[in-house]
């Protein structure tokens with residue numbers, strides 16, 4: 635629930651950066667499940683501060699750097715590293731829960 639509240643208050647990449655929040659990518663491809671932090675500064679440079687940070691807007695732009703898959707989930711977190719329990723949660727679900 636906390637993540638949903640943060641997402642509503644910080645809808646853009648610039649707002650996430652200003653709030654000190656982080657985005658992570660998680661590959662839903664079976665056999666991969668790679669997760670990595672997203673570089674907010676690089677994303678802002680490329681897409682602009684006003685780019686929506688909501689997962690449905692951002693996820694279609696991402697490609698997994700390990701397997702090349704396009705089924706990538708976006709996770710908003712206050713932590714720089716994606717917690718193990720979050721990765722396990724994502725692994726246990728389909729990609730439409732975020």
Ligand SMILES: [Zn+2]
Nearest residue numbers: 661666698701
């Ligand atoms: Zn992958």
